[in-house]
Amino acid sequence: xxxxxxxxxxxxxxxxxxxxxMLAAGGVYHAQGQIExxxxxxxxxxxxxxxxxxxxxxxxxxxxxxxILRENxxxxxxxxxxxxxxxxxxxxxxxxxxxxxIVGTGLIQKNARADKSKGxxxxxxxxxxxxxxLWQFLKFINLIENYERFVSITDFSITTGGKxxxxxxxxxxxxxxxRLTMQTYTYNGKAAGKEVxxxxxxxxxxxxxxxxxKRMQAIKIEKYEHRGHQGRRDxxxxxxxxxxxxxxxxxxxxxxxxxDKYVAEVGRLREMLQRMRKQDTTLFEQYALEKGLREGLxxxxxxxxxxxxxxxxxxxxxxxxxxxxxxxxxxxxxxxxVAKAEVKRVDPFLPKAEMELLVAxxxxxxxxxxxxxxxxxxxTVANRLAVPATDPRHELAVAAKAWHHKASTAxxxxxxxxxxxxxxxxxxxxxxxxxNGEVYEEGDYISDDLLVKMVEEEQVWxxxxxxxxxxxx
Amino acid sequence: xxxINLLPADLRxxxxxxxxxxxxxxxxxxxxxxxxxxxxxxxxxxxxAAENKLTEVEAxxxxxxKRVVYHDQLQANRKEYSGRVQTIQDIAKSRRLWSKxxxxxxxxxxxxxxxxxxxxxFDGINVKTDPKKGATVTLPGNVQDADKSRIAxxxxxxxxxxxxxxxxxxxxxxxxxxxxxxxIPPQSLAFPLTLQFQSTVDDNKGAxxxxxx
Numbered sequence: 167x168x169x170x171x172x173x174x175x176x177x178x179x180x181x182x183x184x185x186x187x188m189l190a191a192g193g194v195y196h197a198q199g200q201i202e203x204x205x206x207x208x209x210x211x212x213x214x215x216x217x218x219x220x221x222x223x224x225x226x227x228x229x230x231x232x233x234i235l236r237e238n239x240x241x242x243x244x245x246x247x248x249x250x251x252x253x254x255x256x257x258x259x260x261x262x263x264x265x266x267x268i269v270g271t272g273l274i275q276k277n278a279r280a281d282k283s284k285g286x287x288x289x290x291x292x293x294x295x296x297x298x299x300l301w302q303f304l305k306f307i308n309l310i311e312n313y314e315r316f317v318s319i320t321d322f323s324i325t326t327g328g329k330x331x332x333x334x335x336x337x338x339x340x341x342x343x344x345r346l347t348m349q350t351y352t353y354n355g356k357a358a359g360k361e362v363x364x365x366x367x368x369x370x371x372x373x374x375x376x377x378x379x380k381r382m383q384a385i386k387i388e389k390y391e392h393r394g395h396q397g398r399r400d401x402x403x404x405x406x407x408x409x410x411x412x413x414x415x416x417x418x419x420x421x422x423x424x425x426d427k428y429v430a431e432v433g434r435l436r437e438m439l440q441r442m443r444k445q446d447t448t449l450f451e452q453y454a455l456e457k458g459l460r461e462g463l464x465x466x467x468x469x470x471x472x473x474x475x476x477x478x479x480x481x482x483x484x485x486x487x488x489x490x491x492x493x494x495x496x497x498x499x500x501x502x503x504v505a506k507a508e509v510k511r512v513d514p515f516l517p518k519a520e521m522e523l524l525v526a527x528x529x530x531x532x533x534x535x536x537x538x539x540x541x542x543x544x545x546t547v548a549n550r551l552a553v554p555a556t557d558p559r560h561e562l563a564v565a566a567k568a569w570h571h572k573a574s575t576a577x578x579x580x581x582x583x584x585x586x587x588x589x590x591x592x593x594x595x596x597x598x599x600x601x602n603g604e605v606y607e608e609g610d611y612i613s614d615d616l617l618v619k620m621v622e623e624e625q626v627w628x629x630x631x632x633x634x635x636x637x638x639x
Numbered sequence: 640x641x642x643i644n645l646l647p648a649d650l651r652x653x654x655x656x657x658x659x660x661x662x663x664x665x666x667x668x669x670x671x672x673x674x675x676x677x678x679x680x681x682x683x684x685x686x687x688a689a690e691n692k693l694t695e696v697e698a699x700x701x702x703x704x705k706r707v708v709y710h711d712q713l714q715a716n717r718k719e720y721s722g723r724v725q726t727i728q729d730i731a732k733s734r735r736l737w738s739k740x741x742x743x744x745x746x747x748x749x750x751x752x753x754x755x756x757x758x759x760x761f762d763g764i765n766v767k768t769d770p771k772k773g774a775t776v777t778l779p780g781n782v783q784d785a786d787k788s789r790i791a792x793x794x795x796x797x798x799x800x801x802x803x804x805x806x807x808x809x810x811x812x813x814x815x816x817x818x819x820x821x822x823i824p825p826q827s828l829a830f831p832l833t834l835q836f837q838s839t840v841d842d843n844k845g846a847x848x849x850x851x852x
Contacts, residue, residue, distance in 0.1 A: 190674030450783025485752030
């Protein structure tokens with residue numbers, strides 16, 4: 167190189183340097199390409215991570231959802247069970263038959279079981295033939311519709327049995343021939359995927375208990391409670407009277423009169439209840455009304471049970487049930503509620519103002535000879551007069567009791583068989599009276615609690631249970 | 640005379656590296672070093688960093704993928720369970736509660752015991768359900784007496800019944816007088832009655848489709 171000319175040397179140096187630079191640049195270019203590729207892959211992976219993180223963020227909610235759904239799975243299984251449950255279904259039909267009273271005459275499965283392999287759910291149809299009264303049939307289909315397993319009644323027909331005079335009856339109702347088709351579904355569990363294992367399942371399930379319960383309510387299938395007979399007539403039976411069948415009971419017109427009579431009586435009792443509840447009704451009136459209402463209810467209740475058997479005309483039975491039996495029961499319940507409310511009262515005694523009024527009214531009635539009214543007024547509130555001696559109302563309660571004693575004694579005295587047949591008035595000595603064929607002098611005891619106090623020309627004074635009473639001739 | 644130059648060859652005036660060559664060599668050395676350095680930085684720096692980042696991201700992704708698989712399994716479970724619920728609800732919607740309908744019909748016929756407005760009864764009932772058309776109820780009936788207004792009253796009450804809003808069609812009032820001498824009163828007006836219920840299946844998505852889900 168030492169012998170190289172300067173030019174040669176320069177070319178060699180610059181050429182070498184240029185080669186190195188070019189190699190480096192090529193290397194950098196290559197590296198940049200790799201970096202770009204790596205960056206692209208990294209970006210893709212990061213996007214995948216972002217997507218994964220979005221999914222991961224959904225996991226708690228998904229877990230919650232799956233736990234809720236899985237916990238409710240038992241309910242779904244009840245609604246649409248697998249094929250094994252079909253035997254239980256047939257057994258259940260038998261139980262419903264017994265419960266409703268229908269008589270099953272045939273059960274035919276309509277479609278073949280092979281169809282169910284088509285999907286997760288397979289429809290199965292049964293045709294059930296039976297004889298039943300309308301009420302038995304309705305109870306039966308209602309039991310089916312309310313069964314925990316989903317069953318749909320698709321077709322049915324009723325051929326009436328109430329055409330002749332010798333109709334087959336059960337409990338007095340005509341028996342019809344019924345044919346119904348039911349459809350249910352089975353769930354093919356094999357088609358279901360594998361159940362994923364959720365960590366900490368038990369604790370999460372516990373935390374979601376309320377939500378699980380709520381969701382279970384949401385999947386409930388619509389149900390209906392059949393109301394039963396309720397005095398209604400069978401709509402598949404001609405309700406008109408048969409001229410060729412003579413009955414001993416009252417005619418339809420008489421039965422209608424009977425229903426009207428009871429409806430009026432129930433109306434009267436209802437009115438009493440309304441009056442009892444009015445704000446302007448005094449407590450005494452309330453008690454008197456309540457007493458009257460209780461007595462009326464008892465009397466009517468006894469009569470209703472007797473006359474109920476006389477109602478044979480179907481169209482009136484519903485009115486009887488709705489306008490007599492049900493309102494009577496309602497009135498009984500309301501009276502019962504009133505009694506319960508009374509027990510809950512804080513002050514068990516009559517208010518002072520009411521007590522003063524009671525004493526004043528009893529005094530007035532006793533003075534006017536209205537003894538029964540005075541006694542009954544006291545009796546209606548007697549259970550609220552047992553005021554203790556420390557209570558300021560005690561005196562009034564004692565006064566009321568005294569008037570009650572007077573009224574009761576006078577009533578008892580009035581009811582005694584005391585026939586005054588004659589008197590002997592002795593101005594200087596003891597006078598006498600001829601009573602029920604026997605002679606008694608003043609001061610003589612007629613019985614343990616009855617004494618002849620004084621005999622006058624036109625009246626005889628007695629002392630009865632410590633009370634002086636006069637019997638006029 | 641012979642002249643002997645004792646200086647080393649490179650220091651001899653004629654053999655010394657020219658400043659041009661020196662400068663070029665120096666410049667080339669700097670350029671080559673810079674180029675190699677740049678390459679080194681890019682190769683071992685940027686590319687290494689990119690590789691490291693990728694490794695890191697890949698590790699992260701592998702870690703996430705386990706959770707993603709879990710997510711997908713949960714999703715599949717949820718889909719299956721929800722599908723089942725939906726199917727049950729679709730099937731349930733397609734059902735009509737006939738005990739409810741019968742109770743309501745009995746109420747209309749009994750009319751709270753008012754026999755003056757109408758006193759009707761039926762000779763039988765036939766119910767057929769078509770998923771597309773809906774249920775058809777055929778009820779050949781009668782009303783007591785020859786008073787034609789009772790037929791109208793009965794139809795009016797049927798139209799006011801709770802189930803009436805679910806009907807798509809109903810037979811109009813018509814009748815035929817019948818005499819049954821055994822009965823009191825013997826006259827009655829026999830009438831055909833067909834109640835056509837709306838379909839309970841929504842468009843193409845219904846109970847009959849459900850099993851195929």
